């Protein structure tokens with residue numbers, strides 16, 4: 001039986017109020033071809049590790065008692081913890097700010113079920129194979145609903161952890177009402193041989209503002225497929241920072257859709273890869289309406305035998321006049337054995353737009369490295385001083401300084417481990 | 422302090438140093454002169470441990486350590502300092518960041534406590550003042566957009582801060598006008614304390630009017646071909662290298 005057939009079989013067994021939507025996804029999956037190296041969007045990412053993995057598709061076991069998630073110092077976030085796809089936080093006990101409502105697959109009222117059904121798999125494009133897998137298998141859905149005009153001060157942090165040999169499939173849906181503002185941090189991690197999918201769909205209402213972070217911190221043997229799909233309405237503003245560590249197999253798809261005029265999107269992404277880690281980021285920005293702007297900065301450092309894939313597509317539809325879009329991908333390759341496959345893609349069907357894109361791959365500046373070493377600075381430290389600056393710039397641009405302070409030493413430590421000559 | 426015996430070194434399979442001998446005691450100032458392409462900079466690079474400069478024969482003892490076995494950074498921490506002929510520009514790393522790391526790496530090696538920010542700043546200010554480098558140069562990227570003279574002064578500033586035991590100055594005088602030359606020379610002289618040793622590589626005698634050497638060596642074809650005192654430098658200034666039977670054209674075109 002093929003891997004996909006196992007997913008389909010299991011999905012057909014699930015019986016809950018999302019079943020009609022799961023069946024729709026199954027129908028699409030039944031027509032879908034399994035990606036190979038000849039599939040354009042999977043050209044540089046092999047699924048062999050997934051096909052071969054020992055771990056069988058099985059119902060997640062009862063989550064083991066995990067140590068409590070360490071808080072981010074000073075942040076005082078509203079933390080929602082998933083372990084192996086099961087929500088551990090009792091949302092009925094949370095003190096929620098006015099204008100903020102949470103519900104889940106299990107707790108949803110009749111009306112909340114209607115809202116959920118109207119959004120599930122609606123923002124996320126159908127072309128993402130593992131997004132469909134998540135449609136079928138998601139065993140928990142977290143719905144975050146921000147009422148019109150609400151300003152939610154406390155950052156909402158969604159943490160997903162996956163333990164050894166386990167699977168995790170969770171879904172997050174976010175509706176930010178008109179003129180509302182909120183900060184959402186998504187943090188997903190596993191240091192073990194595990195398999196997880198995590199997809200998030202966000203509707204950003206008129207003039208709404210979202211500060212968003214997506215920290216994909218899976219490492220080692222973890223296999224992960226994720227996506228974040230955001231729809232912007234008139235004058236909505238998105239400021240999103242993504243971080244990627246690499247693992248056995250890690251793939252993230254981001255879609256930002258300008259479905260309203262004068263919307264603004266800023267997306268910064270960082271990846272730091274070492275050993276033989278693999279990390280694949282595909283981003284697609286759709287400008288369907290005029291006067292939108294997108295600024296996307298993707299920067300990565302690849303060491304040892306690691307493998308980075310970046311595909312950044314900007315699609316400006318006919319009629320999306322006065323769009324301003326810029327996409328930059330900068331890479332540093334620390335080792336000759338590492339690989340970076342980067343491809344910016346522009347598709348423009350409007351004539352009055354400003355658009356720029358580019359990708360670079362740099363290597364270590366040996367002369368500068370030597371200079372620093374003649375001043376008594378050790379090689380690994382000198383490498384950080386020379387090369388961390390362009391990553392530091394993106395850390396400094398994170399709107400939340402507490403989060404930046406928490407992340408920076410972790411990224412520096414990771415960078416130190418990455419170079420192997 | 423430093424004993425070099427029969428040093429042979431090559432770059433890209435090309436022999437540059439061919440049996441160089443040199444012995445330097447504590448507190449001494451040795452000038453090394455020689456035509457362009459003689460291997461003067463190569464000597465500095467080899468002593469600093471630069472990649473690609475291969476030692477094919479010979480020994481170097483630095484204060485009782487086998488210098489050739491140490492990494493670049495370890496040599497620096499043991500007290501070897503090289504002021505470059507062409508200091509590299511490193512935008513993105515400030516002079517300040519470099520020197521803080523650098524001073525504390527050396528201090529750690531000497532089992533001294535790291536400097537506090539205030540202590541460091543005080544020393545850095547004094548060092549900048551000594552070479553008349555405005556303080557805001559500390560905030561700029563290393564050598565970024567510095568003029569030729571500013572780069573040379575920046576090297577001497579670093580040397581003053583690091584308090585090395587052996588300073589190798591590779592043409593720290595080239596491209597400087599007389600005023601700048603004097604500033605560099607004063608910076609160097611301020612560090613002469615009877616213990617610290619210097620190798621002053623220069624093309625011109627005029628630097629030696631300001632920094633008085635104990636010995637003057639002529640380096641040609643990869644070895645020391647003649648050693649004398651300050652008078653030797655004066656003779657070369659007057660007569661060129663011809664009296665040594667060496668090609669003088671390099672000197673003329675420099």
Ligand SMILES: Nc1ncnc2c1ncn2[C@@H]1O[C@H](COP(=O)(O)OP(=O)(O)O)[C@@H](O)[C@H]1O
Nearest residue numbers: 432433435437456457458459460461462463464
């Ligand atoms: N990286 C290199 N590759 C090849 N040849 C080199 C390299 N560096 C120096 N050389 C050669 O070595 C010789 C000595 O150079 P150098 O030490 O810079 O001379 P000096 O400083 O005395 O003018 C020259 O012939 C020069 O061309």
Ligand SMILES: [Mg+2]
Nearest residue numbers: 461462463506
């Ligand atoms: Mg030279």
